Amino acid sequence: MGLAAWATALQPLTEWAGDLSVDEFLQKHYRELKPEEKQAIFRRLEAECREAHGVNVKISDPQPNEGVQFAYALNLSICIGCRKCAEACTIENNHDRKTNNSYIRVFEMEMGGIDFEKGDATYEHPVPQPGKFYMPVQCQQCENAPCVTACPIQATWQEKDGIVVVDYNWCIGCRYCEAACPYHARRFNWEKPTIPAEVINPDQGYLSNRIRPQGVMEKCTFCLHRTREGRMPACLEACPTGARVFGNMLDPQSEIRWVIENKRTFVLKEELNTKPRFYYFFDE
Amino acid sequence: MSAISKVLADEEKPQQMPTRGAFYFYPRFLWKSLGVATDGSWLFYGWMTLLTGIALVGANAWAVQVRDGMILTNMSDHVSWGLYIANFTFCVGLAAGGVMMVIPAYLYDDEEMHHLVIIGEAVAVAAILMSTLSVVVDLGRPDRFWHLIPIIGKFNWPMSMLTWDIIVLNGYLLINLHIVGYLLYMQYLGRRPDPVWYVPFVFLSILWAFSIHTVTAFLYCGLGGRPFWNTALLAPRFLASAFVSGPAFILIVMRVIRLTSDWQWSPRPARTLIQIIRIAMVINLLMLVSELFTLFYTGSGHAASARYLFFGSHGGAGLVVWIWSAILMNIAGTVLFFTPAALQRGNIRMLACLLCIAGIWIEKGMGLVIPGFIPSTLHEVVEYAPSLTEWKITAGIWAFGILVLTILIRLIEAVHMKRLANPVDHHMN
Numbered sequence: 060m061g062l063a064a065w066a067t068a069l070q071p072l073t074e075w076a077g078d079l080s081v082d083e084f085l086q087k088h089y090r091e092l093k094p095e096e097k098q099a100i101f102r103r104l105e106a107e108c109r110e111a112h113g114v115n116v117k118i119s120d121p122q123p124n125e126g127v128q129f130a131y132a133l134n135l136s137i138c139i140g141c142r143k144c145a146e147a148c149t150i151e152n153n154h155d156r157k158t159n160n161s162y163i164r165v166f167e168m169e170m171g172g173i174d175f176e177k178g179d180a181t182y183e184h185p186v187p188q189p190g191k192f193y194m195p196v197q198c199q200q201c202e203n204a205p206c207v208t209a210c211p212i213q214a215t216w217q218e219k220d221g222i223v224v225v226d227y228n229w230c231i232g233c234r235y236c237e238a239a240c241p242y243h244a245r246r247f248n249w250e251k252p253t254i255p256a257e258v259i260n261p262d263q264g265y266l267s268n269r270i271r272p273q274g275v276m277e278k279c280t281f282c283l284h285r286t287r288e289g290r291m292p293a294c295l296e297a298c299p300t301g302a303r304v305f306g307n308m309l310d311p312q313s314e315i316r317w318v319i320e321n322k323r324t325f326v327l328k329e330e331l332n333t334k335p336r337f338y339y340f341f342d343e
Numbered sequence: 344m345s346a347i348s349k350v351l352a353d354e355e356k357p358q359q360m361p362t363r364g365a366f367y368f369y370p371r372f373l374w375k376s377l378g379v380a381t382d383g384s385w386l387f388y389g390w391m392t393l394l395t396g397i398a399l400v401g402a403n404a405w406a407v408q409v410r411d412g413m414i415l416t417n418m419s420d421h422v423s424w425g426l427y428i429a430n431f432t433f434c435v436g437l438a439a440g441g442v443m444m445v446i447p448a449y450l451y452d453d454e455e456m457h458h459l460v461i462i463g464e465a466v467a468v469a470a471i472l473m474s475t476l477s478v479v480v481d482l483g484r485p486d487r488f489w490h491l492i493p494i495i496g497k498f499n500w501p502m503s504m505l506t507w508d509i510i511v512l513n514g515y516l517l518i519n520l521h522i523v524g525y526l527l528y529m530q531y532l533g534r535r536p537d538p539v540w541y542v543p544f545v546f547l548s549i550l551w552a553f554s555i556h557t558v559t560a561f562l563y564c565g566l567g568g569r570p571f572w573n574t575a576l577l578a579p580r581f582l583a584s585a586f587v588s589g590p591a592f593i594l595i596v597m598r599v600i601r602l603t604s605d606w607q608w609s610p611r612p613a614r615t616l617i618q619i620i621r622i623a624m625v626i627n628l629l630m631l632v633s634e635l636f637t638l639f640y641t642g643s644g645h646a647a648s649a650r651y652l653f654f655g656s657h658g659g660a661g662l663v664v665w666i667w668s669a670i671l672m673n674i675a676g677t678v679l680f681f682t683p684a685a686l687q688r689g690n691i692r693m694l695a696c697l698l699c700i701a702g703i704w705i706e707k708g709m710g711l712v713i714p715g716f717i718p719s720t721l722h723e724v725v726e727y728a729p730s731l732t733e734w735k736i737t738a739g740i741w742a743f744g745i746l747v748l749t750i751l752i753r754l755i756e757a758v759h760m761k762r763l764a765n766p767v768d769h770h771m772n
Contacts, residue, residue, distance in 0.1 A: 061395070068403040075410035076486075084486060088497050166721065175722035176647065196721060205568060211505035212490045213497045229497070231490055232413075232483020235505050237423040241568025243721045246420050247483065250412030273412045274483025331567045 088213065089226040089266070100228075101265060108270065112254075116261040118269055121287035123220035129281055129336065130221070130308040131292075132318045133195060136342035138302040140165055140186040140193030147297030148197075151282060152268040153260050155252035162279035163197040163294060164243065197294070198223065198244035198279035199327060199335030206236035206245060206278075215276070221336050222281050224266040230275040237276065241328050242335075245278045281305070308336075368765060372531050379757040380750045386603075394746040401739010404732050405480050413483055415732040421725035422716040424481070426733040429708025430740065431477035433588070435559045436581060436707060438470035438515065440589010442552035443619050444612075449545050456612045458759075461526055462600070463593050464519045465751040467552075471516040473744035480736050504562045511555045518548045523751070530758045532765050556581045563715065571648035572715045580630045581707070586623035588703040590616040591676075591696035596752065598693060604756050614686055624677045624699065631706075647722065652714040657724040659717070665709040672702030 082103060092100070101118040108116045145161040154160040166178035170190050178194065187193065204223050207215055214230040217223050237245040251273040263269040264284030271277050282292040286305070295303040306315035318324065324338040408415045418425045444463035448456040479485055490496040491509060500506040522544050529536040560578035567573055594616055600606055635653075638646040650656050655663050676698030684691040718724045729737075757763035 064395075064399055065402065068399045069406045071403070071406035071410040075406075079486060088490075091497075164721065176644065176718075178722060180721070180723060205566065208502050209505070209566070211499050211503045211509070213499045214490070229487070229490060230484065231487045233478070233481065233505065234423045234483070235503070235562075237420065238715070239566050239568060241720050243420070243719050243723075247423060248412070249416075249418075250414035272484075328568070333567075 083228065086228050088229050090216075097265075104265075104269065108259075112256045112259060112270075114256050114259045114261060116259065116263050116269075118263050118265055119284060120265045121284060123218045123222070124287060126309055127220045127307045128309050129200070129286060130306070130315050130319065130338065131200075131281065131336065132304040132315055132322075132324060132338040132340060134302040134304070134342060135192055135194060135339055137300045138193045138195065138298075139300055140167055140182075140191070141299065143297040143299055144195055144294035144303070147293040148279070150258065151260055151285075151293035153252070153254055153263070153270050155248070156255060156258065157253045160246060160252075162244065162246070163195050166194045166196060167191050168194050194339070195294075196242060196244075196327070197337070198281075199242050199333065199337040200279075200281060202334035202336065203332060205239040205241065205331075205333060209235045209239035211235065215278075218266075218283075220283075220287070222283050223278065224280055224283070225276050225278060226266070227269070227271050227275045227277065232274040232276065234276065241331055241333060245276055248273050248275055248277065368532065369528070372528060372765070375763055376754050379753055379763050383753070391746065391749065394742045394749070397742035398739050398746060401736045401742065404735035404739065408480070408732055408736065409485060415730060417727055417730040417733065419725060419727070421719045421723060422713060422727035424712055424716065425727055426708070426729040426737050427477050427481040429712040430704075430737050431474045431481070432559060432581075432712060433704045433707045434470045434474035434477060434744075435512070435555055436585035436588050436703070437592055438467045438474065438589075439552045439556040439582070439585040440587070440591075441467035441470070441519075441593065442549055443586050443590045443616065443623075444593060445545060445549055445552075447612075447615050447619075449542075449549070453612070453615060455608060456615060459597070459608065459612050461523060461755055462596060462752065463589075464523045464548075465748060465755060466589070466593055466596060467519045468516065468523060468751065469744045469748035471512055471519070471555075472747055473740050475512060475516075476740045476743065477737070480740070504558065504565050507558045508555075508562055511551065511558050515548070515551050515555050518544055518551055522548065523755075527754060527758050531763060553582065556585050563711075568720050569715045570645040572711075574634065576630055576634055580627060580634070583623050583627035583630060584703045584707060587620050587627060587699050590620050590623075591699045594696050595693060595700075596748070598688075600752060600756060604760070606756050606759055610686075610688060613688070613692075617680060617685055617692070620699070621677075621680050624673070624680065628673065628677065647718050648714040651717050651724065652710060657718070659724045659726045661726040661728055662709060662714060662717070665705050669702045669705035669710050672698045673706065676702055 080103075082100075086100065087096070097120060101120065104118050105116055108114060142163075142165050145163040145165055148154070148161040148163050149156075149159055152162065164180045166175065166180050167182045167186075167188065168174070168191060169177045170192055173194070200217075200221055200223055202217075202221065204217060207217055207223060211233065212229065212231060215223060215225045215236055232247065234247055237247060248271050252271055254270060259270070260268060262284065264280070267280040267282065267284045282290075282294075286292055292303075292305055295305050304314050304318050306313040308315050308319060310316060318340065319338060322340040324340040326335040326338060416425060441463035444456060444460045447453040448460040479488070482488070491498070493500070498506050500510070522541055525541050526536055557578045560581040563569070563572035564574060564577040594613055597613060601608075635649065638649045647656070651659065652662050652666050654660070676695045679685055679691055679695035679698065682691065685695055686692075713727055717726065754763070
């Protein structure tokens with residue numbers, strides 16, 4: 060009788076386990092996978108997506124390019140707070156449409172200082188407002204990333220080009236990284252993401268914008284499935300004012316290099332020594 | 344129940360009992376233990392049924408949470424840890440607090456405490472089980488639990504503080520299981536325990552008790568992005584409060600044993616514990632005052648969480664009632680502990696224990712874990728109060744922990760009162 064009571068109480072677990080495959084359960088860490096194992100996993104994920112959403116997607120796995128260190132800069136003088144970047148992020152990265160999640164939060168800040176305590180990320184009025192400036196915040200891709208240190212199982216790490224990624228099939232969802240991040244850059248999948256078939260972006264990266272499983276962490280990846288192939292991040296393309304500058308900071312001819320060398324840039328919470336790759340600056 | 348016996352069995356196997364016939368006696372010990380654990384008065388059956396019922400409700404709520412996602416909790420990307428981790432923190436303290444019986448017994452050779460110290464170790468075992476469960480229910484993907492196992496998984500040791508916590512908590516569980524199991528079995532056989540087999544472990548457990556709560560504090564205070572936690576005082580504060588909540592909980596357990604069994608002892612061990620509580624609680628409050636002074640007098644941005652916690656800010660005041668009731672309970676409990684009545688066996692002492700336990704549970708949980716997230720790292724105020732699912736699961740964990748503790752205590756008591764003894768081996772001494 061005692062056993063029957065426990066079995067009944069735990070019944071929902073069997074319903075949940077029905078969705079899990081043995082292959083997924085036994086899947087190794089991304090960095091331990093052989094190329095053919097990776098291919099098998101990508102095909103499996105594509106098939107699962109076809110089954111679940113009826114959509115044919117392509118899961119790719121572009122690798123970091125030699126001699127590339129990505130960096131981002133944002134011109135606060137011309138950002139108008141329209142949140143087009145945040146919206147583009149939602150679309151590009153196959154975010155949950157129930158919450159319209161995005162990796163970017165735009166803060167409406169008071170002129171005269173950079174004080175988040177006076178900032179507001181939930182404004183609902185025409186922009187720009189007088190006396191305000193706007194400050195989009197997303198993952199800073201820290202060189203010295205507290206989230207990477209915190210993770211107990213190396214489910215998140217920094218790639219050679221500086222991008223911090225998460226293996227969604229390895230993460231156990233303890234959310235220690237979310238507690239460790241000083242920039243509110245990480246998001247958790249509190250439930251299975253809801254995303255209508257017609258808005259699924261079929262161009263997906265295994266470590267970036269593929270549809271995430273329930274119960275794991277996710278974060279901005281500088282759209283690595285685009286940027287590692289020479290395209291710009293979705294948030295940059297969507298920006299109507301050209302406030303965003305992205306590129307390889309090792310390339311002396313790049314715009315990002317010019318901004319870092321010639322503008323008086325600053326990074327968020329410099330005192331924490333996280334060494335962000337995300338620079339803010341004002342025009343003269 | 345069989346789980347407990349199994350755990351005891353696992354503990355003893357590698358021991359190579361220095362007796363002939365250990366393979367004969369040991370299964371008999373386990374079998375008889377099972378009898379003791381499942382036999383008793385109607386009151387006992389009622390108590391066990393109640394605990395099992397609550398544990399079942401919790402297990403069911405957890406199963407639903409795993410299926411439908413942690414959306415069933417009230418946690419969010421802003422407040423990403425809640426009641427589970429709060430309760431985890433408290434339970435680690437409870438486990439560490441048990442050491443305050445070990446120190447007088449073994450470092451100061453308090454003879455009577457020697458007989459009772461096993462109670463503190465049983466509390467530690469139950470508390471560690473509760474803290475481990477509190478972390479397991481907080482995982483979004485419990486099916487990937489094996490990723491946390493060293494070698495098989497991908498253990499981020501020594502960098503991640505969480506890996507240290509896993510090591511010290513499991514180590515503490517094993518040490519205490521060994522000590523409890525060994526002492527009980529020897530007493531059952533009617534033999535004097537061989538110090539070689541347990542004294543080194545007892546001293547190890549003293550060091551280890553400090554480590555579990557220190558490392559748990561390091562989980563929080565090592566995060567530069569959370570100024571409310573990022574203070575060197577955190578680990579000492581954790582220890583001081585643990586040395587109140589642990590002994591206070593043990594005092595209650597001791598009272599229950601004396602009321603429900605024939606096992607009696609003098610008032611001295613309890614008085615020793617109360618002396619410890621008095622000192623630890625004063626140190627705890629002193630450090631709290633010191634912390635608050637630094638935060639509020641400087642008035643820097645670092646005080647944002649403390650302002651929200653104690654007074655509310657940006658229109659949110661969800662934790663104000665919690666923290667002030669914790670402070671009041673802690674102060675009232677401390678005052679009561681200092682009255683002469685606390686040294687007598689009576690309700691004042693029990694009230695003081697309950698007040699301090701509740702006060703510290705809030706202070707370490709709702710008053711420490713939650714405000715670390717409010718305001719968020721980008722200064723947004725998003726409030727949090729636990730959902731029904733979270734309460735059910737947490738209650739289930741407590742019920743399970745107390746169930747385990749009840750069984751352990753019954754075994755200890757039965758062995759001590761010679762109701763559970765090996766008749767063959769008795770005259771061998």
